Amino acid sequence: MILKSGIFEPNKHGYNENVDVDLLNAWNAIVSHSPQYPEGFFQYSLHISDSLGAFRGLPTTSHESCNFRSYTLPESSQAKVSVVISFHNEARSMLLRTIVSLIRRTPEEYLHELIIVDDKSQDATLLDDLKRWLGRVFATQSRLGLIFLTNQERRGLIWSRNRGAILASGHYILFLDSHCEVNDGWLKPLLERLALNPHMAVSPLLDLIDPETLSYRRGNEMLKGGFDWSLHFHWLKRRLGRKERPEAPYKSPSFSGGVLMISREWFLKLKFFNPNLKIWGGESIELAIKLWLCGGQIEIVPCSRIGHIFRRFHAFEFPSERDFTELNSPERSSAQSTYLHNSKIIAESWLDEYKNMFYALKPAAKGIPLNDTTTEELQQFKHERDCHRFQWYLWNVSPELRFNLEKLSATGTLQNEDRCLYARNQKDSKKGRQLILNSCYSKDITQWSLWSTGQLSTQRELCLGVGLGRRLSLEPCARTETLRQAQQWVRTGTHLMHTATHLCLDNPIKDQLELNPCRSQAVSQSFQFALEMERQT
Structure with missing residues (x-):
């Protein structure tokens, strides 16, 4: 199917006056049938999204050299791209703008098919309306394949993406979130890198779409994706090598934002996203570790730009029934339980002896049950692919994670008798955090690290x-x-002595913390970390 040539860019937003009537009418029809949602439901401005239209001009955010270089690309007949978009409770206007920007800014000879998976959204008629909308706006020629899938029950992003990948028939798969806008020239830089190395996975550099204003801002090419020992994603500073240009493709320990492109054949050999991960969370980290350890690599390509909304909070609920019942507890939300479940799978699958670091920081994960039936499968996969152990990842992919480990003396919860040291937010934010002792099983219990400093x-x-x-x-x-x-402390047995005052951390009354003269046998001064990295003096 071929997109017609007009562009919907209303005058009130300062856009081109060349308005495609079909697109405008279809846009108005489908957006006007949006259900009513409470304020903040999507964690971005629905009003602004609805008013922006189906397609808008975006600033050029890549380096100027990207626009003047020629790319060495495979023949389009050998580089068909299948795009998988999975969504749950996305605003109609946001989803439509994602789709239109993709089709408008992708060379049609490479765009093979679009696979849209609705993970049982509350908007029950959206997918049917979307089918009619695409039929009205696009011509009837069958160059672009369109596949619409609806999950009969909530299965989550991970399962939905795997479902789309199984049906994909292109040479490459682009996994794209449903709250994105594709920028000009995004595809060629990615295709060139994938053609050079079929075992690579690539990500565009993600520009930022502000959730409140939907303004489009340039992303930072001096950052790469990584994670900490809690298996939380973090941005890491990129250090340029000698004569390395900021706009050059660069290796990254992990992905960000769930936007990545990979050879379909290679993705199948890697056994997809781990199907034992539930709903959402950790899938990009798990795939990244698997890629690096089992013969692949990850690159971020700054000449390719896609805008993405990074929402401050989850805009969806995590299931708390059926097979999720065993994950939930009074101390944890279903989102936290799902995260612990997924993170534990990653730790048990890939971290080897370093999984103790994860459990020290997330002790609640020890009580999360896992299905052991896949252990033999995983071991066979590792043997067949001749995968490295995680220590190789620390030395060759993420030295930041290794340096973090080498500088640690102790880490995890800090326990005194049956309670743990907790930094609690006070109602008056100007007063900072209050130090108390609280249950070690509190859902947001503080994790501490004692450094070599x-x-x-x-x-x-x-x-x-x-x-x-x-x-x-x-x-x-x-x-x-x-x-x-x-701020300097030293361990003396299980005591924490402040270096400057030579006084010890003490808990003489209830949850009160203070400094007192050190007493070697005082239970109130005995603080134990979940994981000690050095012999105590």
Whole structure:
């Protein structure tokens, strides 16, 4: 199917006056049938999304050299691209703009098919309306395959993407989120890299679409994707090699945003996204580790740009019934339980002896049950692919994760008798965080790290220090030796002694914390980390 030549860019937004009437009418029809949603339902501005139209001009965000270079591409007959878009409760206007921007800005000879998977959204008529809409706006020639799938029950992003990939018939698969806008020239830089290495997976550099204003902003090519020992995604600073240009493709330990492109044949050999992962969360990290350890690699390609909305909170509910019942507990939400389940699968599958780091930071994961029937399958896959052990990943892919490990003296929950040290947000945000002892099974219990610098920090990079009047406080971790003095601690047995005052952390009354003279046998001064990395002095 071929998109007609007009562009819907209303004058009120300062766009081109060349308005395609068919597209305009179809847009108005489908958006006007949107169900009513409460404010904040999508975690982005629905009003602005509806007013922007189906297609808008985007700023050029790639380096100017990207526009003047020629790309060495395979013949289109050997590089057909299948695009898989899975969604659950996405705004009609946002989904439509994702689709239109993709088709408008992709060379038609390479765009083979579009596979759209509705993961049982509340908007029950959306997919049928979408079929009619595409039929009205596109010509009837069958160049572009269109496959519409509806899950009869909520299965999640991971399952839905695998379902789409199984049906895909192109040479390459692009997994695209349903709240994106494709920028000009996005495909050629990715195709060139994949043609050079069939075992590679590539990601465009993701530009930022602000969830509140939907303004489109340039992404940062000096960042790469990574994760910490809790298996949470983090951005890592990219360090340029000698004569390396910022706009050049670069290796990345992991993906971000769930937007990636890969050879379909290679994706099948990697056994898809792990089908034991539930709903959403961890799938990009699991695939990234599997890729690197089993003969592949990941690159981010800055000359390719796709805009993406990074929402501040989940815009959907996690199931709490049926096969998710065993994951839930009074202390955890279904989202946290699902994350723990998925992260535990990654730890048990790929981290080898380093999984102890994960359990030290996420002790609640120990109680999450897993299906053991896939262990033999995984071991066979690792043997067939001659996969590396995780230590190889630390030395060759993510030295940041290794340096993090080498600088640690102890980590995890910090326990005194039957309670753990907890940095709690106070109602008055200006007062910072309050230090108390609380149940070690609280859903948001603080994880601590004692570093080789002597600093004791939370995962939010706040360090425990001592101020005037021996008052304990949490402040941003100091970077210089002079400023660190107030934040330095030393382990003496299970005691934590403040280096400058030679006083020990103490819990003499209830959950009260203070500094007192060290007493070797005092239970109130005994604090134990979930994982000790060094022998205690």
